[in-house]
Amino acid sequence: MKRRTLLGGAVAVALLGLDSAALAQQAPIKIGMSMAQTGGLAGGGKASLLGIEVWRDDVNAKGGLLGRKVELVVYDDKSSASETPAIYSKLLDVDKVDILFAPYATVPTAPLMPLVKQRGMLLIGNFSFQVNSKVGHDMWFNNAPWGPADSWASSFLDLGQKAGGKSIALLAADQEFAQNLAKTAREVATKLGMQVVFDQAYPPSTVEFSGILRALKAAKPDIVYVASYPPDSAGILRAVNEIGIGDNVKLFGGGMVGLQFGTVMENLGSLLNGVVNYNTWLPEPQMYNDGTKAFFETYTKRAVEAKVDPLGYYLAPYGYASGQMIEQAIKAVGSLDQKALAKYLRENTHKTIVGSITFAADGEWKESGVVQAQFRGVKDKNIEQFRSPGKQVILFPAKLKSGDLITPFEAARK
Amino acid sequence: MFSFELLRDAVLIGVLLGCFYAAVSLGLSIAFGLLDVPHVAHPAFLVLAAYVVYFLNEHYGVDPLLAGLLITPLFFLFGLVAYRLYYETFEKRGSDAGVRGIAFFFGIAFIIEVLIILQFGVDQRSVTADYVGKAWRIGEMRIPFRLVVAFVVAVALTVLLTLYLSRTFMGRAIRAVAQDQEALRLMGANPIRIKQWAFGIATAVLGIAGALLIIVAPVEPTLDRAYIGRTFCVVVMAGLGSMSGTLVAAIILGVAETIVLTLFGASWAPAISFAMLLGVLAVRPQGLFGRRS
Numbered sequence: 175m176k177r178r179t180l181l182g183g184a185v186a187v188a189l190l191g192l193d194s195a196a197l198a199q200q201a202p203i204k205i206g207m208s209m210a211q212t213g214g215l216a217g218g219g220k221a222s223l224l225g226i227e228v229w230r231d232d233v234n235a236k237g238g239l240l241g242r243k244v245e246l247v248v249y250d251d252k253s254s255a256s257e258t259p260a261i262y263s264k265l266l267d268v269d270k271v272d273i274l275f276a277p278y279a280t281v282p283t284a285p286l287m288p289l290v291k292q293r294g295m296l297l298i299g300n301f302s303f304q305v306n307s308k309v310g311h312d313m314w315f316n317n318a319p320w321g322p323a324d325s326w327a328s329s330f331l332d333l334g335q336k337a338g339g340k341s342i343a344l345l346a347a348d349q350e351f352a353q354n355l356a357k358t359a360r361e362v363a364t365k366l367g368m369q370v371v372f373d374q375a376y377p378p379s380t381v382e383f384s385g386i387l388r389a390l391k392a393a394k395p396d397i398v399y400v401a402s403y404p405p406d407s408a409g410i411l412r413a414v415n416e417i418g419i420g421d422n423v424k425l426f427g428g429g430m431v432g433l434q435f436g437t438v439m440e441n442l443g444s445l446l447n448g449v450v451n452y453n454t455w456l457p458e459p460q461m462y463n464d465g466t467k468a469f470f471e472t473y474t475k476r477a478v479e480a481k482v483d484p485l486g487y488y489l490a491p492y493g494y495a496s497g498q499m500i501e502q503a504i505k506a507v508g509s510l511d512q513k514a515l516a517k518y519l520r521e522n523t524h525k526t527i528v529g530s531i532t533f534a535a536d537g538e539w540k541e542s543g544v545v546q547a548q549f550r551g552v553k554d555k556n557i558e559q560f561r562s563p564g565k566q567v568i569l570f571p572a573k574l575k576s577g578d579l580i581t582p583f584e585a586a587r588k
Numbered sequence: 589m590f591s592f593e594l595l596r597d598a599v600l601i602g603v604l605l606g607c608f609y610a611a612v613s614l615g616l617s618i619a620f621g622l623l624d625v626p627h628v629a630h631p632a633f634l635v636l637a638a639y640v641v642y643f644l645n646e647h648y649g650v651d652p653l654l655a656g657l658l659i660t661p662l663f664f665l666f667g668l669v670a671y672r673l674y675y676e677t678f679e680k681r682g683s684d685a686g687v688r689g690i691a692f693f694f695g696i697a698f699i700i701e702v703l704i705i706l707q708f709g710v711d712q713r714s715v716t717a718d719y720v721g722k723a724w725r726i727g728e729m730r731i732p733f734r735l736v737v738a739f740v741v742a743v744a745l746t747v748l749l750t751l752y753l754s755r756t757f758m759g760r761a762i763r764a765v766a767q768d769q770e771a772l773r774l775m776g777a778n779p780i781r782i783k784q785w786a787f788g789i790a791t792a793v794l795g796i797a798g799a800l801l802i803i804v805a806p807v808e809p810t811l812d813r814a815y816i817g818r819t820f821c822v823v824v825m826a827g828l829g830s831m832s833g834t835l836v837a838a839i840i841l842g843v844a845e846t847i848v849l850t851l852f853g854a855s856w857a858p859a860i861s862f863a864m865l866l867g868v869l870a871v872r873p874q875g876l877f878g879r880r881s
Contacts, residue, residue: 211710212701212702212705212710212809212810213810214808214810216705216710217709217710217711217712217808220710348854348855374853374854375853375854375855376849376854376855376857377854377855377857377858379814379858380849380854380857381605381608381804381805381814382601382605382608382735382804382805382846384601384732384735385597385598385601385602385846385849385850386849386850386854388594388597388598388601388850389594389850389851392591392593392594404712404808405712405805405806405808405811408712408714408805408806409805409806412721412732412805413732415721415723416721416722416723416730416732416733417723417730417732418730432712435711436711437709437711437712437713438711438712438806441712441713441714441806445721481709482709483711554716555716
């Protein structure tokens, strides 16, 4: 297990003319977390961690919190759910951290929830989906903009229905996160009166998707909702390009994880065109808030050295926002009291680089901040193109909309 | 939902996918099937080859298949060194038995995985070539070119390796060492050098197999884990050490997997390889094409 004790910002503090000796005498505020740095989730985990590290350096440059420096205690959880409970026990009992951040993604986070609830610790979630729905921990705050459980599927299916879609095919990875998405999609489809003509879960080790897509195509759906993980997303899109998906498909995509990552987008290039997929941040003019531009300037420089996603739109700004939320809470409360911090986070609106965040009772965003965007005019092997607006046109929500849906899918692919 | 068109397509795609499985298993068929080396790092070697092919394709524009061919001598040498290391540290001392030999190769696999992460990062990588992302149309059917490439390469590799093992002096020596190492020693040949050579060949084959791996689907550093079960299943099912048997067993696996995936629900597909393996071992413990010892 690799331990990284990350100290930074001391030089900047000295430059600011603060009394660095006095600052050093006080023990730092320790924020503990595990993060996928190897294994299947490592691409996202590393980008997310870099976002948090940028925040740590910014806050330390401003003099830290409560006059103390902020230090991150990070362990690699190898993307595995079996690693995280032991890591978090260690963070609490051996490292004695003051604040806990959750690891990236649903699967490593889920097994932590009972432990954190039992120990009465505040936990800032990191892009997990519905992990608190059954645990009901009242000190859980997710940084991800998912909002109410069904908003993700309903935004996509709404677009499909407006485009004239009446039947739907569901293709989802056989894993916690994707299955949760598929479940809500099934419920929303029933509510909207849509017919589910194909409903399949595929195992995460699937190598070749041609067979599944043939079966899907034979069902002749109007809307295809895919909830997939990064390696599969690429495999599915390749197979779609090779064997086609049928002329009647009006909308394709929805919940494909991976299409938000720079290198995956670069690799897939023109295969992305026409796909409508969820995202959390895009370089469209409506998505900039106070500090967003400065954050990405720093991130882009550091991403090259750290060999992480050069774009970093999906997770990194939300990692930074996690820091901003805890920063605001600690400043307002004036202590590290977990209950007081949780109360502040629950009752206030927090201004971050990804927008204003207000939490619902379950610790998820009160209002969903997920966007559905369609890939347009993407060329092969060029990552820089994704930095300019117009490559991923936002269709939903209305307040962020930057264009209209092109349909049917086959037409949008050209 | 059943139709004959779907079944026909599933069988065809299954055959092509099976050939791909064969190509990535042939090296293991030599290393484990003939030499009895518990080479669990085989898929890690395969992923390493795929990354080298990626590097040559990305930075020098070399066609992935050509890149695969170019790196075979390099992988041959790598195989020679790897076997020598294994022999000196484990086999020679008689500590290769049981779990320890496996632990050695697991260690190697983890080291390779970490080295790939350090060098290339954790993101997925893929290659560009004319035959990647396009399909061959036959009437209503469309067959992905990349699978056709895998099919052709797998058949060619199987034929070449079968000829090599049966027609050349070194090939026959490899088969001899697999049958009776002591007898070979009594005849004045050095079985260790022959085994080292054979391990070199097994690793060299991975150069081309690695190219196929990244042609068929994008790769990421931990992809080897998905292939440990499949490759060992193919090799054991085939009957240890049979090249043509490996091809046939892989095709059976590919077809079974695709039919289940297409017609009966994808969730069952991973169970297929192991259910078939258990079935074969119960009925024919020596494998489909293995000789009874």
